[in-house]
Amino acid sequence: MGKSMIEKYLEKTEFKSYEDFIENYRVKVPENFNFGFDIVDGWANIEPKKKALVWCDDHEGKEDFTFSDISRKSNQIANLLCGAGIKKGDMVLLVLRRRYEYWLTAVALHKMGAVLIPGSVQLTSKDIDYRVGAADIKAIISINDDEVAEQIEQGTLNFPQVKKYILGERSGFVNFTDEYKKQSEIFERSTGYNVIKSTDMLLVYFTSGTTGMPKMVAHDHTYPLGHITTAKYWQQVRENSLHMTVSDSGWAKFGWGKIYGQWIAGAAIMAYDMDKFIPDKLLKTIEKYKVTTFCAPPTMYRYFIKEDLSKYDLSCVKHASIAGEPLNPEVFNKFYEATGLKVYEGFGQSESSVFLANFQWFETIPGSTGKPSPLYDIDLVDEDGNSVAVGEEGEIVIKNLNNAVGLFKGYFEHGKIDKSCFEGGVYHTGDVAWRDIAGYFRFVGRTDDVIKCSGYRIGPFEVESAVLEHQSVLECAVTAYPDEVRGQVVKATIVLAKGFFPSDKLVKEIQDHVKNITAPYKYPRVIEFVEELPKTLGGKIKRAQIRHQNEKEANEKNSIMSMLK
Numbered sequence: 297m298g299k300s301m302i303e304k305y306l307e308k309t310e311f312k313s314y315e316d317f318i319e320n321y322r323v324k325v326p327e328n329f330n331f332g333f334d335i336v337d338g339w340a341n342i343e344p345k346k347k348a349l350v351w352c353d354d355h356e357g358k359e360d361f362t363f364s365d366i367s368r369k370s371n372q373i374a375n376l377l378c379g380a381g382i383k384k385g386d387m388v389l390l391v392l393r394r395r396y397e398y399w400l401t402a403v404a405l406h407k408m409g410a411v412l413i414p415g416s417v418q419l420t421s422k423d424i425d426y427r428v429g430a431a432d433i434k435a436i437i438s439i440n441d442d443e444v445a446e447q448i449e450q451g452t453l454n455f456p457q458v459k460k461y462i463l464g465e466r467s468g469f470v471n472f473t474d475e476y477k478k479q480s481e482i483f484e485r486s487t488g489y490n491v492i493k494s495t496d497m498l499l500v501y502f503t504s505g506t507t508g509m510p511k512m513v514a515h516d517h518t519y520p521l522g523h524i525t526t527a528k529y530w531q532q533v534r535e536n537s538l539h540m541t542v543s544d545s546g547w548a549k550f551g552w553g554k555i556y557g558q559w560i561a562g563a564a565i566m567a568y569d570m571d572k573f574i575p576d577k578l579l580k581t582i583e584k585y586k587v588t589t590f591c592a593p594p595t596m597y598r599y600f601i602k603e604d605l606s607k608y609d610l611s612c613v614k615h616a617s618i619a620g621e622p623l624n625p626e627v628f629n630k631f632y633e634a635t636g637l638k639v640y641e642g643f644g645q646s647e648s649s650v651f652l653a654n655f656q657w658f659e660t661i662p663g664s665t666g667k668p669s670p671l672y673d674i675d676l677v678d679e680d681g682n683s684v685a686v687g688e689e690g691e692i693v694i695k696n697l698n699n700a701v702g703l704f705k706g707y708f709e710h711g712k713i714d715k716s717c718f719e720g721g722v723y724h725t726g727d728v729a730w731r732d733i734a735g736y737f738r739f740v741g742r743t744d745d746v747i748k749c750s751g752y753r754i755g756p757f758e759v760e761s762a763v764l765e766h767q768s769v770l771e772c773a774v775t776a777y778p779d780e781v782r783g784q785v786v787k788a789t790i791v792l793a794k795g796f797f798p799s800d801k802l803v804k805e806i807q808d809h810v811k812n813i814t815a816p817y818k819y820p821r822v823i824e825f826v827e828e829l830p831k832t833l834g835g836k837i838k839r840a841q842i843r844h845q846n847e848k849e850a851n852e853k854n855s856i857m858s859m860l861k
Contacts, residue, residue: 301338301562302528305521314657314667317529321670323521323701329494331520332370332407333485335560339363348559350538350585351396353569354577359396363559366403369476371483373404376476377435380459384409384490387431387500389424390545391415391438391448394569397463397472398545399555401437406517407483409492412499416546416832417444424451426509427502428458431708435459437472445469494518500708501548501646512708513548513646520556522649522702525669527557530642530653532615535562537588542568542578542596547832548646549620553591557649563589575599579608586612593620593836597627597639598764598771602793605634617642619650620836622739624761625662641665643739645725648672649702651694652729652737663761664736665729672700676731681722689730689740689755694723728755745839747776749784754818756839762813763788763820766806768796773829773837777822778850788820789842791829798825 302309307322326334339346340363349361361369382388388410392398405412413431415424417439424447427433436452438444440463449468452458461472486492498517502510531553533539541553554565568581573596582590590613597618616631617640628639642653643665651674654666668674675683676690684690694700697718706713717723728740740746740755747754756774763772770793777787788806796802803823810819830838 301335301342301560302524304334305524305560311657314655317655317657318668318670321525323524323671325494325518325521325701327494328491329517329521330406330485330492331498331517331556332403335520336363336370336403337367339559339562340367346562347536347564349396349399349565349567351567351569352581352585353394354571357569361396361399366400368481369400370403370407371481372479373401373476374408374483375479376472377404377410378408379479380435382408382410382434382459384486384492385411385497386434387411387413389413389415389427389431389433389436391417391419391436391444392463392545393417393439394545394567395439395463396567396569397437398550399565399567402555404483406498407485409486409490409496411497414499414501414546414548414550416544417441418546419444419447419451421447421450424448425454428452428455430509431500431512432711433458435461437461438463438469440464440466492517497705497708497713499551501551503548503646513704514706514708514713515704518701519551519649519704520560522671523552523557524560525557525671525702526552526642526644526650527563528561529655530640530650530669531558531589531591531617532640532656533558533561533563533589537563537614538566538585539563539589540566540568540582540587540591542573542592549593552619552644552649573599575603579603579605579610582610582613583608588612589615589617591617591619594618594623594627595621595771595831595837597623597631601627601630601634602770605631610635610637613637615640617654619643622663622665622757624757624764626761626765628662643727643737645727647704647723647725648694648700652692661736663738664732665739666737667735668737671702676729681720684730686731686733689728691743692725692727692729692737694725695721697721697723742839745775747774747784747786749776749779749782749786749817754786758814759786759788759810759818759820762810762818763790763806765813766809768792768802768806770794771829771837773839773842774820775839775842775846777846779821785821786818787822787824787842787846789824789826789829791827792825 311317344364346363348363351359460469462469494517501513527533539558543549616637619642638660640654642650644650651669651672652665654660672694673696706715729737759774760772771791773789776784779785807819830841
């Protein structure tokens with residue numbers, strides 16, 4: 297059955313080699329594809345008892361859902377929201393962490409043709425005010441948390457028309473849980489002039505750049521089809537398997553690993569709604585529920601290898617992957633030694649599905665983000681847009697955009713989609729990499745992350761990997777630090793492993809260690825020890841925040857020196 301579902305959307309599903317995959321992978325896009333009706337209801341009709349979602353939390357909560365359950369409950373939510381005046385094209389913000397209601401509501405919005413906006417529980421009232429105004433949000437649906445609810449209340453003061461729902465009872469909010477359960481379990485698919493087309497907007501991700509306010513990344517209803525590659529061919533999910541991607545629902549990683557491609561492939565999702573990332577608890581959850589495929593940010597793997605992994609039976613896991621940031625070779629090797637699992641790195645953006653990955657047809661090399669997905673025509677170019685040679689660094693770009701299923705449609709702004717980011721028929725990702733003679737890509741960093749020191753260009757990832765090989769280092773972020781003589785120098789912001797403490801001796805030891813592993817000019821001239829690194833809920837290190845702090849600190853030092861002269 298799973299193969300037949302996949303076959304509806306792929307011209308060919310099995311491939312003999314990577315070359316076969318690249319040449320013959322084609323997605324068939326129906327004119328009116330709708331994930332809610334065609335996939336969720338499709339599975340419910342084919343196999344009513346097929347498991348879709350296994351959910352648990354840290355408070356003994358546990359719920360299982362079949363595709364039939366998701367179908368019925370999403371219909372109830374769709375009826376509730378339609379009855380409240382939410383219609384096709386209206387934008388709805390979900391702040392639901394990893395609650396199972398997220399899946400139910402996302403499917404409901406897709407069926408309605410309303411536009412889903414995922415939101416993090418870390419959003420402040422200022423963030424919410426900006427999002428509501430910029431996207432003309434009609435409704436917000438939230439977890440019942442005092443801090444989150446207060447931020448929503450304050451953030452909507454200028455927009456009293458916004459409908460506010462919450463999971464449970466709270467003054468000023470509609471009780472979402474009680475109200476949707478009163479609705480009919482039947483919701484008819486739109487036809488005629490109101491039909492939902494594949495080209496209609498499906499969801500908007502707010503994504504932060506290095507400057508300015510967050511941009512609104514607009515995806516249409518073809519976006520889930522782009523994630524067939526993500527799920528089946530990179531994460532290696534299989535029908536009736538149990539897949540776990542660790543991500544909050546407010547992040548694009550959720551769309552990558554916890555709903556779209558996985559459900560099209562007929563896999564069930566394992567959802568652990570953890571209060572806080574504790575390695576032991578997460579590993580025990582994987583063991584208890586017998587997760588078969590697993591994906592998490594590199595940060596979590598760095599913590600895993602500091603645990604005694606022999607205490608856990610992870611034999612259920614057949615495939616492990618990472619995304620969000622490059623995985624340092626040291627972490628790859630230690631995890632492999634402890635578990636026998638190679639970690640398959642993948643790479644992409646909120647603007648896309650996976651566009652570089654380690655696929656099954658070639659050997660995974662530690663430190664490489666793999667080779668291009670067949671969905672995207674990928675090249676590396678210099679500042680003038682010319683292709684760079686093998687071994688040279690260049691910006692990752694996507695060409696031939698007409699066939700790029702899974703790529704966003706532009707940035708939503710002032711009520712319409714701005715396509716100026718595709719000028720010249722090319723999408724510039726802003727990420728830098730180089731390619732070796734065998735076709736493997738090696739990530740260097742964001743264009744803003746590359747450090748320019750005394751005429752040298754230094755990629756932070758290589759230095760981070762070297763620093764992490766030192767036994768004292770648990771986590772590390774390498775950034776540029778302003779320097780009057782060299783322009784910039786390398787700074788390493790380090791979280792120490794248990795049993796190690798900051799000292800001048802340790803600074804010197806780490807610096808010498810890096811000099812021995814990489815070219816000496818790349819060593820961190822500035823080292824700062826911290827208790828923790830700033831991260832997003834998705835586990836990405838906020839290097840831009842560290843860079844801004846570096847610049848502020850350097851400016852303050854320069855001001856003091858000027859005063860003393």
